[in-house]
Amino acid sequence: MPWSLLFWLLAPSLAFVVVLALVPGGEPSPRRRAVQARLRAGVAGQLDRVAARVRHGRSVPPPDPFDALHVQLRLGIVTQHLQQLEADPHAWARAERIIASQLAYDALLADACRLAGVEVFPRAKGDPWERMREEVELAARGWTW
Template sequence: MTWVRIMVPAVVFGIASFTVPSAGRTTRWRTRAAERLERLAKHLRHKPKEADPFEVLSVQMRLSVIAADIRAIEDEPHLYARAHHLHAARVAYDDLLAEACRLAGLEPGPRMSFSVPEEKRFDERLREEVELTALGWTW
C-alpha cells in the first residue's frame, strides 16, 4: 500500500508537468493543440446575430404608436374605463420594450404578468428605455 501512496502523486505530477508550458521553447504538439483549441473556441463562441433592420424599424414604429396611445389615454379625462385602457396599453408597451431589448442584444427584464402593480413595472420600464436610448433607439 505504501507504493500506491508514492506512485499516485508521482503519476499525477508527471502528467501535470506535461500540460504546464515550460519557460523555454514551446513544443510543436503544444502549438498544434493550442491552434486547434483556438479554432474550436472560435467555432463555439456565440456570435450575436444582427437584427433585421426592418424588424427593428417595425418595433420602433409600434413603440411610438403605443406611446402615443398612452399619452392620448392620459390626456382624455372622460374616457370610459380609462384605467383599464391605460393599464392594457402600458402592458403592451412593456412587451414591446422587451422585444426591442432582445433585438438590441440586451437582457430584457423578467416577464411581468398583467396583474403586476404599476410601481413595479415603472422601474423596469425606465431601465429598458434608458438602455435602448443609450444604444441609439428612438420612438
C-alpha cells in the same frame, strides 16, 4: 555568486510588496473605482459574448433592421395612444385601457431589448423601474420612438 546576491536583495522587497497587498487599505480613489468599474464592464461584455457563442455554437447574427424599425414604429404608436388616454379625463374605462396599453408597451420594449441585445430582467408585469431601465438602455443604444 552574483545571482544569489541579486536574489537576497530582491526577495525581501517582493515579500514586502505581497504583505502590503494583503493589508486592507482605505477607500480607493474615485478614479481607481471608475477604472475598476470600466474593467469589470469590459470583462463582463467579453464573457457575455463568449457565453452567447458557446450557447449558440456561433456568433449571434445581427438583427434585421426592418424588424427594429417595425418595433420602433409600434412603440411610437403605443406611446402616442397612451398620451391620448392620459390626456382624456372622460374616456370610458380609462384606467383599464391605460393598464392594457402599458402592458402592450412593456411587451414591445422587451422585443426592442431583445433586438438591441439588452438583457430583460424577470420582474412583475408593469414594473415602472424595469420599464425605465429598458428605455434608458435602448436610448443609449440610439433607439428613438
